[in-house]
Amino acid sequence: MLNALLFASLLGGFARAQLAPSPVPSGPNFELLDNANSSVWSFDGQWGHFSAASPCPSCLAQPDPAQVQDGTWSDTSTEGASATLVFTGVGLSVFNFCPGPIASSDPAAPPILFRSNFSFAIDGKPHGALQLADGCAGGDVYNQLVFTVSGLTNGRHTFTITNNASSSDLLLDFAVAERAPKSVPPPVTTITVPPITSTGTTTSTAPPAGTPTPARPPAASNPPPSSPPPIGATIHTLDNISPQVVLQGPWGTFTAKTPCPDCLVKPDFAQTFDDSYSELSGEGSATISWTGTSIFLYGICPGTVGTAQFVQSFSFSLDGADAGRHASPAGGCAKNVYRQLLFSKTGLSLSAHKLVITNVQDDVFGRTSDLLLDFAVFDSAGVSEPVPPSGPALPPSGPVSGGLPPPSNPPSSPVPSGAGFLLLDDTSPQIVYDDNWGAISQKAPCAKCATHFDFSKLSHGTYHELSKPGSATIQFAGTGVSVYGVCPGTLSPSGQFLQKFTLAVDGQTDSFAGPKGGCSVNVYNQLLFEVTGLPKGQHTATIRNLDSGFTNNPSDLVLDFVVVTTGGLSQPATPALQPSGSGTPSTSESGGTLPPPSNPPASPAAPTGANFRKLDDTSPQIAYDGAWGVISKDAPCASCVTKFDFSQTFKESYHELTTAGTATIAFAGTELYLYGVCPGTLDGGGQFLQVCRIC
Known part of the structure; x- marks a missing residue:
C-alpha cells in the first residue's frame, strides 16, 4: 500500500496553512532531479525557465538563485499548465519555492499574496492536491515540500503536478527520487548460516549443530559446479523476464542494454541466459508457473567484492508445500558462479505447477541474502503453457471467486468498409x-x-x-x-x-x-x-x-x-503521402514543370551554452494541429514514402505533415532556432516542396 503524505484541500474552502522549509533526503539511495534536467522533466503549457544567467526581470516572484537548487527554477501561473517527471525508484519527494508576499504598487492596497492550487498524479492516477489561499504569508520558503510518496513498486514511474488556477503561482525547484536499496550488504564481521534442510535437490553448506559462531567470517569458497541444464525436444527454458516468472518485492531486472551502474554485484551478461538477470537483496519472492513433470532453477552466486561477502538463504515451496532451503557456502562465493543450480525436482505429475522461491532474511547478524535469478528449465511433455505473452498474470484486485465458467465464443462482427x-x-x-x-x-x-x-x-x-x-x-x-x-x-x-x-x-x-x-x-x-x-x-x-x-x-x-x-475529414495518420507525379516529372499547380531539385547550403551548427535549451519535436512545449505523423526509431512509418536516417535526427524522432496544419512552440527567452529535414527527391522522380509561414 502506498504511504503518501499529501497536503490536501479542505471541503468547502482552501486549507489555510503555511508550509515550512523541509529537509532534503540524501544518501546513496536518493537521486536529485533538478527542474532543468530535460531528460526527466517535461513541461506542458506556458512555463518560464529561469536562472541567475537567465532571470525574469518582469516576474513578481524573484527567488534568490543562490538558494534554489542548481540556481534554476520553472515558473507558471497558467491554469492547466503541468510538469511531468519520469523517475525510477520506490518513492519521490517534490520541492517548490513558495514566494512570500510583496508590496503592492498602491500603498493603500494590501500586499500581493502568491496562492497555491496544485494537484498531483502518480502513473496517471490522481494522488492528492495542495491548496493555500494565503500562500506563504510569512515570507519566502525555499525547499518547500509539496508532495511525497513512498512504498511504490520498484520501477519506472511518472509524476505530474498541475497548476489548477490562474490565480495560483507554481515555482518548481527539484525532486528527489528514492531508489530501492542496491545489492550492497553491510560490512561483514561475523557470519553464520542456519542449518539447511531440503526436500528438493538443492546445494547447501552449513556448520554442524553446536559449532560456535566464528569471530571472523570464514574464507569465501565456491560450491561444486552444477550439472548442465537438461536438453531435449520437450525441454523448455524460462528466462527471468518470462511472463511465467512473477517477481514480488523490490527486485531489479537488468540486461546488457540496461545494466545497473550503481550495483556492487556486476555479473558478466555474456554468461547469463539471454543477457539478463533479476536481483533481490531484500524481502521478496519469485513465482514460476509451468505445466510439466520437472523443474530446474538456476541463478548466480555473487562473488566477494573487496571485503564484502554475499550470502544466499532461500526457501522454496512447490504447489503450496514446503520444498526445502538453499544456502551458499558459509563465507559466500569467492567469485561469481553462473548457472548455479538452486532447486530441482523431477517425477512430478503432468499438470500445472508453481514453484515459489523466497529470499529469507533470517541471518542472525541481520545480513541481507542476495538472490540473483537467471532462468528455469522444465520438461513440458509436449503440453503448451497457459500464460500470455506480454506479461504475467497480476494479483487479483479483489477476492478470487473460485473457478471460471466454461469458455464460450462471441460471434465475429462485420467490418464496415467503403466511402466514409x-x-x-x-x-x-x-x-x-x-x-x-x-x-x-x-x-x-x-x-x-x-x-x-x-x-x-x-x-x-x-x-x-x-x-x-x-x-x-x-x-x-x-x-x-x-x-x-x-x-x-x-x-x-x-x-x-x-x-x-x-x-x-x-x-x-x-x-x-x-x-x-x-x-x-x-x-x-x-x-x-x-x-x-x-x-x-x-x-x-x-x-x-x-x-x-x-x-x-x-x-x-x-x-x-x-x-x-471519417465524415469526410482528413486523418492525422501516415504523414508522408505519395508526392504528386511520383515516377513522372512533377508539375506546379499552374501546370508548369518544376525545376530540377537542389540542396540549400548547410545551416550553421545549433548554438550551445548554458543559456540555450533544446526542445525535441516530442516536447510538450510543442503543440501540433493537423494531420501530423509522429515517427521515431522505435515507431517508424513503414508505409511512408519519405525515409530518414534516425541517427541524424535529434533524439531519433521527427514529426511530419503533408497537408495544411500548424505547430505552436511555447518558450521563454530572447532567441529561437527551428530545425527540420528537407526531404530528398525519390528515385525515379517525385519532388517534395517546402512552403511554410512562421508567425
Missing part, C-alpha cells in the same frame, strides 16, 4: 502504445508466446497484445470509431484468457467484458467497442487493459485494427 470508412491497422502511427505491449507479425512472430493466431485472418498479418494493465491511444478525425481485436481461445489442456477493457473517447468512458469463461477458440474480427454520433472533428480514444481479478487468468487485450467513420 478508414481502416487503421494496429501498426498505424495514429495508434500509440505504452511500454508493456508486444508487437507481433508474421515477419516477427513471438516464439515464446502462449497465444498463437492465424496471421492470414488478421488485418495485414499483424497484431499488438497486452496481458497486464496498460493502454493504447488512438488519434482520429471523424464522427465515429470501432475497435476490433481477437478473443484468444483456451489453451489445451487448460488456460483461459479473460477480457476486461475500457475505452475513453474525449473523456467519456465505456467498458467491455468478454465471455466470463473466456473464448474456447480464437475469435477474429471481435468488435470490442463502437462509438458513433461524435461531433465532426478530431478525437482521442484510449483503450485500457484492466486487471481481470483472477491470479492465473489475466485479461488479454489483442488489438488488430480500428475503423474510423
